[in-house]
Amino acid sequence: MTVRGTIRKEDLGAGVFVLAGDDGVTYTLVGGDRALRKAGQQVIVEGEIDPEVADTGMTGAPALRVRSWTHS
Amino acid sequence: MRNGLGYAFFLAIAGCGGPTGVPPSPPALPPAGIAVDLADGTTKAQYDAMESAWGVDMEFNSVAGPTYGIAISHGALPADVDGMLAAIRATDGVEAAEPLFSYTALDFEPNDPRYPEQWNLKMARLPAAWSRATGKGVVVAVVDTGVATVEDLEGASFAAGWNFIADTAQAIDDQGHGTHVAGTIAQRTNNGMGVAGVAFDATIMPVKVLDEFGSGTSADIADAIRWAADNGAQVINLSLGGGARSEVIESAVRHARRKNVIIVAAAGNAGMRCEKECRVEYPAAYEGVIGVSAVGPDGTLAPYSSWGAEVDVAAPGGDKRKGDGGGVLQATIDPESPGVTVYQHNQGTSMAAPHVAGLAALLLSAGASPDGAERAILESAADAGKRGWDPRYGNGVIDASAALARVSSGPALFGAAFKAGLVAFLSWLLLRRLRRTVSGAPSLGPAFATGALSAAIGLFFLGYFGLPSVPLAGGAFRVLAQPIPEWGRAALGVSPTPIFYGAAIPMALVFFGLPFVSLRRALAGLSVGFAAFLLHAAWSGAALSWVPGGRYATVAWLGVNAFLCWHMAKELLRMTADRESQGYR
Numbered sequence: 001m002t003v004r005g006t007i008r009k010e011d012l013g014a015g016v017f018v019l020a021g022d023d024g025v026t027y028t029l030v031g032g033d034r035a036l037r038k039a040g041q042q043v044i045v046e047g048e049i050d051p052e053v054a055d056t057g058m059t060g061a062p063a064l065r066v067r068s069w070t071h072s
Numbered sequence: 073m074r075n076g077l078g079y080a081f082f083l084a085i086a087g088c089g090g091p092t093g094v095p096p097s098p099p100a101l102p103p104a105g106i107a108v109d110l111a112d113g114t115t116k117a118q119y120d121a122m123e124s125a126w127g128v129d130m131e132f133n134s135v136a137g138p139t140y141g142i143a144i145s146h147g148a149l150p151a152d153v154d155g156m157l158a159a160i161r162a163t164d165g166v167e168a169a170e171p172l173f174s175y176t177a178l179d180f181e182p183n184d185p186r187y188p189e190q191w192n193l194k195m196a197r198l199p200a201a202w203s204r205a206t207g208k209g210v211v212v213a214v215v216d217t218g219v220a221t222v223e224d225l226e227g228a229s230f231a232a233g234w235n236f237i238a239d240t241a242q243a244i245d246d247q248g249h250g251t252h253v254a255g256t257i258a259q260r261t262n263n264g265m266g267v268a269g270v271a272f273d274a275t276i277m278p279v280k281v282l283d284e285f286g287s288g289t290s291a292d293i294a295d296a297i298r299w300a301a302d303n304g305a306q307v308i309n310l311s312l313g314g315g316a317r318s319e320v321i322e323s324a325v326r327h328a329r330r331k332n333v334i335i336v337a338a339a340g341n342a343g344m345r346c347e348k349e350c351r352v353e354y355p356a357a358y359e360g361v362i363g364v365s366a367v368g369p370d371g372t373l374a375p376y377s378s379w380g381a382e383v384d385v386a387a388p389g390g391d392k393r394k395g396d397g398g399g400v401l402q403a404t405i406d407p408e409s410p411g412v413t414v415y416q417h418n419q420g421t422s423m424a425a426p427h428v429a430g431l432a433a434l435l436l437s438a439g440a441s442p443d444g445a446e447r448a449i450l451e452s453a454a455d456a457g458k459r460g461w462d463p464r465y466g467n468g469v470i471d472a473s474a475a476l477a478r479v480s481s482g483p484a485l486f487g488a489a490f491k492a493g494l495v496a497f498l499s500w501l502l503l504r505r506l507r508r509t510v511s512g513a514p515s516l517g518p519a520f521a522t523g524a525l526s527a528a529i530g531l532f533f534l535g536y537f538g539l540p541s542v543p544l545a546g547g548a549f550r551v552l553a554q555p556i557p558e559w560g561r562a563a564l565g566v567s568p569t570p571i572f573y574g575a576a577i578p579m580a581l582v583f584f585g586l587p588f589v590s591l592r593r594a595l596a597g598l599s600v601g602f603a604a605f606l607l608h609a610a611w612s613g614a615a616l617s618w619v620p621g622g623r624y625a626t627v628a629w630l631g632v633n634a635f636l637c638w639h640m641a642k643e644l645l646r647m648t649a650d651r652e653s654q655g656y657r
Contacts, residue, residue, distance in 0.1 A: 011392060012341045012376060013311070013420040014217075014248035014404065016286060030287045037285070054314035055287035056217070056249045056422055058353050058378070060342030063287065063314065 002046050003027060003064065004072055009039040016057030019045060019064060028057055032066035045069045106145045106153070108160060109168040118165060119143070126160055131191060131369075179203075182262040184224075186415060190267055191369045192388030192400050196427050198270060200473035207271025207433035212257050212307040213300035214426075215293065216250030217286055218243045219278035222413040224266035224403035225251070228258050233278035234299055236292040243278035247286050248404045250278065252418055253311045255402030256426035257433070266403050266415060270430025270472075271437070277305050282312060284407065290318040293355070297321065297335070301328035306436055309429035310337040310361075311422035313353030322358050329360040332442040336429040338421035339365045340378030350463070352382040362432075362446065365464060366390065366424035369398050371456060373464045377421055383466040385453045389424030392417065399423075431472050440479035448478040451550070460563070491608070495528045495555075498604035506600065506642055514649040516593060523597025527578070528604045530554040556598075557605050569617050570629055573609055575636040578602045582640055589651065592644050599641035606634035 005021035007029075017037040019027040029036065029045075030053050036043065046068045053063035108130065110119070123130050130143040160169040180202040181187075193199070211231050218235065219225070233243035245251045254276050259269030281296045282288040293312070300308050301324075308328060328335055340353030356363035357380070366377040366389020373379065374391040390399040399417025406414045428449060435445035452475040453468035461467050503516075503524075525531060534553040551563045560572040571577075578599045585591040610630035619626050 011419065013286065013418055013422040014252060014407075014416070028287070029285065031283075031285070034284075051314075051316040052290045052318065053287050054282075054290065054293055054312045054354070055285075056247075056282060056312055056420075057286065058313040058338060058340040058342065058421065060315055060340065060345050060351070060353065060378070 001048065001064075002044060004044045005042070007037060007039055007041050007043060009037075010057060010059060012059065013056040016055065016059070018057070018059065018061060019043070026059070026061045027064035028053070028055055028059060028061045030055070030063045030065040032069060036066065036069050042072045043069050044072045106157060106160070107170055108143050108145075108166060110143060111165045111167055114165055122160075122163060122165070125163070126156065128156070131194070180262075182268045183264050184259075184261060184266055184268045185264070186267045186401060189397065189401050191397075192390070192423075192427065193268060193270065195367075195369070195371065195388050195469065196270070196431070197471045197473040201434060201476045204476045205271075205434040205438040207258065207274030207430065207437045209273075209275070210271065210307065210433040210436045211275045211277050211305050212271070212309060212429055212433050213277040213279050213296075213305035214250055214254045214257065214309050215279045215281055215296045215300060216245075216253055216309070216311055217247040217282040217284075218245035218250045218280035219254040219276060220245040220251045220405045220410065222251055222255075222403045222405060224260050224263070224413065225255065225258070225276075226260065227263070228260050229273070229275040231275050231277040231304065233280070234296070234303075235280040236296050236299075237280055237283050237288070243280040245278075245280075245405060246284040246407060246410060247282065248407050248416070249282070249286055249311070249422065250280070252400075252402045252404040252416060253309060253422060253426045254278065255404060256400060256423060257309065257430040259402055266413075267401055269402075270427055271433035274430065274433040274437070277303070288312070290314075290316075290321050294318070294320040294324040297324035297328050301331045301333045305333055306442070307334045307336065307429050307432045309426050310335065310355050311420075311425045313338055313340050313356060315351075315353060317354055317357075321355050325355060325358050325360055334362070334429075334432045334436075334442050334446060335360060336362045336364060336425050336432065338425040339363050339380070339383050341376045341420050341422075343373070343375055343377045343379065346378065350379045352378055352380040357382040362428055362449070363466070364389075364421060364425045364428050365466065366419075366421045367456070367465070367469055368393075368419075371469060373457070374419065374421075376419070377424075377464075379464040381463055383463055384450055385428060385467050386456060386465040386469045387424040387427035388469075389421050390417065390419030392419050428470055431470055431475060434472060435475060435479050438476055438479055444479055448475040452478055491612075492529045492532070495604050495608045498607055499524050499528050499600055502600050502603055502638060502641075506638070506645055509642060510645045510649055514593075514645055514652050516597070519590075519593040520597035520600075523594040523599075524601035524604075525597075526552075527556045527598045527601025529601075530556075530558065555601070555605055557602070557609075568609075568614060570619060573606065573614065573616055573630065573633075575602065575606075575633040575640070578637055578640060582644070589656075592648050596641045596644035596648065599637045599644065603634045603637035603641065606630045606637065610634065 003021045005019045047064050047066045050065040128145045179199045235243040258274045261268040261272035279296045281292040337356035339356045362384045363382040365383045365386045366374040368374045368391025392399045396417040399419045400423040450467045454471045455468040456465040531552045534549045557572045610627045
């Protein structure tokens with residue numbers, strides 16, 4: 001799936017990065033790289049929802065496993 | 073609160089005293105702080121204004137602080153304490169202010185320079201626990217992003233761990249989360265550096281299952297739980313979660329439980345998405361896992377904290393809405409520049425869980441069995457939110473001092489068993505006497521025994537098998553495990569009154585139950601049990617509220633009521649014997 005949206009940093013635990021999708025859904029980011037995780041940047045992420053993920057954020061948001069991404 | 077001064081004084085002593093009962097001695101040291109009793113209903117804004125006007129950092133003495141208005145200072149005091157106290161007493165809304173002395177050596181005050189910022193440790197009542205246990209020799213697995221040996225973990229005890237991301241033995245943190253969590257559990261304490269930890273002599277087993285961005289897979293987490301249990305972990309901390317139930321993790325949890333490992337997990341941080349309903353994340357939601365919700369410095373549920381049926385207890389997890397100081401402070405790494413120690417205020421149920429894991433380590437090091445430690449954590453928690461268990465705070469906010477008092481005081485345990493035995497013996501003596509008095513000596517059977525047991529000792533077996541931690545019904549099991557005269561205390565937390573410590577309850581039950589022949593044996597048993605309980609209370613000098621005239625009046629009340637109960641039992645048995653002689657059963 002492809003999600004366009006904005007990277008946001010949630011102040012939980014040591015800080016977790018999520019993708020506030022333009023589709024109105026917030027996604028927990030899984031995988032990808034550090035460059036993706038810059039709060040405020042607009043991105044297009046290509047990936048899949050992975051139900052087998054657990055993380056430190058525990059925000060209840062679906063986990064989006066990143067296959068590739070670009071700036072939007 | 074009119075009698076605030078006395079109350080503050082009481083709190084100061086109660087807060088420090090343990091079950092060992094060290095008598096308060098006249099203070100010879102300068103005051104450790106000041107205690108201020110504020111008018112009931114003092115608002116947060118007024119409170120903040122007072123703080124800045126006096127130039128003292130104040131903190132509510134306990135979770136009950138906002139209700140009772142007792143606040144204590146923390147941090148350094150000016151040289152002229154008396155002058156400052158006079159100024160404070162002159163402030164509107166202050167009912168009393170006085171120096172706060174530490175009355176015993178039981179409260180341990182670590183010398184770590186930033187310890188005064190660790191409101192969380194005081195909230196969980198650790199200072200009063202550390203003189204009794206430090207977690208020595210207990211292995212706590214931190215299943216997380218790994219652990220980095222930051223400066224304030226140097227010299228801490230480590231067990232060999234494993235890295236399930238890279239499949240190596242090097243479980244080094246590259247994210248910052250696991251090191252912070254490990255710090256809450258076992259930060260080097262009293263080392264003149266940084267901050268303190270909950271069970272600072274415990275052994276940390278770093279197990280890395282989360283990558284540099286803090287996420288991992290069910291398969292790795294399940295493997296890690298099994299690996300930790302098979303390699304000597306006694307406690308496993310899981311400050312991680314996801315929404316999906318996973319068979320493999322669930323079965324790993326069962327495996328660890330069979331090995332008597334205590335498993336603690338964060339309830340989740342989805343609280344902002346919750347309104348009327350909320351869901352605890354997995355693994356906290358699995359059977360056999362202690363699910364931990366998070367409270368902020370004011371003792372109320374943090375807005376991010378998930379809640380639900382699987383929350384067992386609450387612990388400090390921080391709330392930074394009013395600034396960083398509301399977070400939980402530990403040493404960790406900055407993932408941008410690993411190798412450099414940073415002291416970071418974090419918030420999250422991730423921060424709450426390790427307080428409970430650390431407390432479990434303290435209890436195990438004090439000699440508790442794994443089951444005993446879990447029970448102590450749940451049963452000693454300071455009730456918060458709705459009375460009794462509730463989905464936000466579980467059994468309440470953990471209280472390390474009270475939990476340790478339950479397991480580390482051998483004499484208290486012995487005392488409880490001795491008391492139960494004595495009451496049972498008294499019941500037997502009364503029964504023997506009754507059977508001589510009542511002609512025909514009716515058969516008694518299990519109904520009589522159950523009645524007597526409930527009244528005199530309580531259905532104590534209901535306090536085991538983990539029943540008290542059953543959601544919703546757990547509270548009832550806890551109450552039923554106590555003798556009936558103690559139900560007021562067990563259910564409502566009220567001190568003994570003549571209503572519970574008297575013949576009122578058996579009389580009422582006999583009044584309504586008498587027409588039912590089948591109930592009479594149970595009622596007779598209940599009355600005998602009450603008589604024995606009241607006689608024991610009189611003999612042991614129990615104190616009752618509302619009884620004027622002091623000790624002798626109380627003894628007289630208990631004696632007369634015991635006699636009434638005995639008399640009721642006699643009549644009930646006489647009726648039963650009469651029916652038996654007429655050929656009925």
